[in-house]
Amino acid sequence: MTQRPQQFFAICPRGLEPLLADELRALDAQQIAAEGGGVSFAGPMTTAYAANLHSRIASRVLWQVGLGEYRDELDVYERARAVPWETHFEARQTLRVDVSASRSPLRSLDFATLRVKDGIVDRLREETGARPSIDRARPDVRVFAYLDEQRLTLYLDLSGEPLFKRGWRAEKGEAPLKENLAAGLLLLAGWTPEMPLLDPFCGSGTIAIEAALMASRRAPGLDRRFGFERLAGFDAAAWQALTARAAAAIDDGVIARIAGTDISTRVVDTARGNATLAGLRAWLDDGRLTFAAGDARQAQAFADSGMIVTNPPYGEQSAPKSATVPALMRDFGDRMKAAFPGWTAWMLSADRDLPRQMRLHETRKTVLYNGALECRLFRFEIVSGQYRERSRPAA
Numbered sequence: 348m349t350q351r352p353q354q355f356f357a358i359c360p361r362g363l364e365p366l367l368a369d370e371l372r373a374l375d376a377q378q379i380a381a382e383g384g385g386v387s388f389a390g391p392m393t394t395a396y397a398a399n400l401h402s403r404i405a406s407r408v409l410w411q412v413g414l415g416e417y418r419d420e421l422d423v424y425e426r427a428r429a430v431p432w433e434t435h436f437e438a439r440q441t442l443r444v445d446v447s448a449s450r451s452p453l454r455s456l457d458f459a460t461l462r463v464k465d466g467i468v469d470r471l472r473e474e475t476g477a478r479p480s481i482d483r484a485r486p487d488v489r490v491f492a493y494l495d496e497q498r499l500t501l502y503l504d505l506s507g508e509p510l511f512k513r514g515w516r517a518e519k520g521e522a523p524l525k526e527n528l529a530a531g532l533l534l535l536a537g538w539t540p541e542m543p544l545l546d547p548f549c550g551s552g553t554i555a556i557e558a559a560l561m562a563s564r565r566a567p568g569l570d571r572r573f574g575f576e577r578l579a580g581f582d583a584a585a586w587q588a589l590t591a592r593a594a595a596a597i598d599d600g601v602i603a604r605i606a607g608t609d610i611s612t613r614v615v616d617t618a619r620g621n622a623t624l625a626g627l628r629a630w631l632d633d634g635r636l637t638f639a640a641g642d643a644r645q646a647q648a649f650a651d652s653g654m655i656v657t658n659p660p661y662g663e664q665s666a667p668k669s670a671t672v673p674a675l676m677r678d679f680g681d682r683m684k685a686a687f688p689g690w691t692a693w694m695l696s697a698d699r700d701l702p703r704q705m706r707l708h709e710t711r712k713t714v715l716y717n718g719a720l721e722c723r724l725f726r727f728e729i730v731s732g733q734y735r736e737r738s739r740p741a742a
Contacts, residue, residue: 352377354411355395356502358385359404362715363531367404374398393585395505396575400568400589403530403561405510409491410575413501417494420453420462426499427466427492431474435503435579436488438477442467443486448494456494463492463501487577507574513560514571515625516551517617523550524658524695526567528717529557535713535724536656536693540603543653547643547679549607552618554656559627559636562603566593570626599629606649608641615640644678648687655683655692658717661701673704680705683729692727701725 355376359367364381371379374397376388385405388394398408413430417423444467446460453459464481467490472478479488489504511527532554538544540562546554560567569590575581609615618638622631630636643659659679660672683692684707694701697720702709711726 351391352389353392353395354378354387354389355398355505356385356387356409356411357398357402357405358407358409360406360525360528360531360716362713363404363528363535366531366534367402370402370404371398374401392575392580392582393589396573396582396586396589399506399510399573399575400593401566402510402527403557403567404527404534405506406527407504407506407509409502410505411500412503413499415499416497417499418452420458423453423459423492423494423499424462424466427463427501428470430467430470430501432467432470433474436479436577437579438471438475438479440479440487440577441482441485442479442488442490443481443483444490444492446492446494450496451494452496453494459492459494463490489574503574503578505573505575505578507572507577510568512571513567513625515556515621517620517624524553524717526553526557528695528715529553529658530561530567531715532656532658532693532695532724533558533561536654536691536726538654538656540601543604543650544606545646545649545653545655546607546657547641547646547655548657548659549609549618549638550614550658552607552621552638554658555605555607555618555636555638556622556625556627558605558656559603559622559630560625562601562605563627563630564596564598564601565626566590566596569593603635604650604653605630605636607638608643608646609638610640610642612640644675644682646679646682646686648690652689653687653691655687655690655694657693658695659701661696661698672698673700676701676704677706680707683707683727687729690729692729693724694727695722695724697722699723702727 361384367386368379368381371388376390376394378389380387395408415426444464446456468478491502493500511525513526544558615638707727709725710728713724715722715724
């Protein structure tokens with residue numbers, strides 16, 4: 348494996364680019380530049396290995412293998428055919444090609460995708476006498492192409508499965524929050540293991556589990572496989588050294604108090620199962636990580652101060668059957684004011700009316716994207732004396 352500097356691009360949820368840049372900086376990446384939806388960086392291939400292993404924020408890490416100007420689909424084909432694909436993978440391996448674009452003059456992205464695929468297949472057939480098969484479901488190798496107004500950039504995917512798939516989720520539950528977005532919420536909130544943490548709408552446990560994994564310094568990619576392991580030149584010795592250091596860094600003795608509750612006993616059981624698969628059985632056994640069935644409208648504070656980080660329902664179908672979402676949020680806001688003075692709440696919602704529904708004034712809001720859905724992360728400071736019980740009609 349060459350240790351010459353290479354160019355890479357790490358994809359992440361929009362709004363989390365600065366956090367991803369910080370992660371890459373800590374891994375000694377160079378030429379770091381945040382862009383919409385990701386961060387470009389440079390370094391030896393081991394830096395990209397480390398990014399796949401350690402990044403809690405990235406969705407994928409891509410290796411730039413081709414770059415050139417184009418005017419039409421023939422140029423796209425020629426740029427793809429010029430890359431020495433035979434040095435990166437074998438024709439017997441299956442292939443998938445994905446193309447995205449911004450302000451491209453080409454009329455059809457589907458046709459551009461076909462031209463990139465043809466260029467790769469023709470190059471391999473010319474150089475090796477064989478051609479790869481296309482597999483869109485479970486390919487051995489994925490190629491990503493990006494078209495702007497004038498340039499085509501070609502990437503090899505180093506991640507394989509998206510990096511938010513840590514390998515511990517047995518069941519997703521309803522509308523699960525992706526693991527890298529959950530980690531982003533915790534980092535934006537400034538949570539540390541010394542702070543008691545509660546997720547009163549925990550679902551399958553993603554935020555609480557990510558918090559425990561962060562506290563115990565478990566590398567998020569330690570228990571999964573990656574696309575770069577299937578590429579030619581994979582440095583197994585370097586990768587083994589990286590994973591050995593990551594395993595040695597795990598600290599399961601850290602003191603923390605992390606709790607998740609949900610109105611559904613079924614998803615609470617799922618959360619416990621996910622935590623066990625994530626290697627957190629000891630945390631469950633000694634009570635540092637707990638999941639319990641409970642209505643957020645009756646939530647209890649278990650410390651004088653702490654942090655709520657949660658992704659509450661923002662669809663009518665996700666509310667408990669006894670309340671619409673606005674009524675649920677109103678009641679939960681009252682509960683926070685009554686039972687959680689001294690706590691800070693961070694709540695991710697696609698509903699811009701959430702502060703009004705809760706009758707609280709946010710002290711900060713950050714635009715984030717949960718997939719394609721534009722959301723806001725609201726911060727609320729819950730202070731003593733803020734609660735006033737709603738007046739009731741006279742008898």
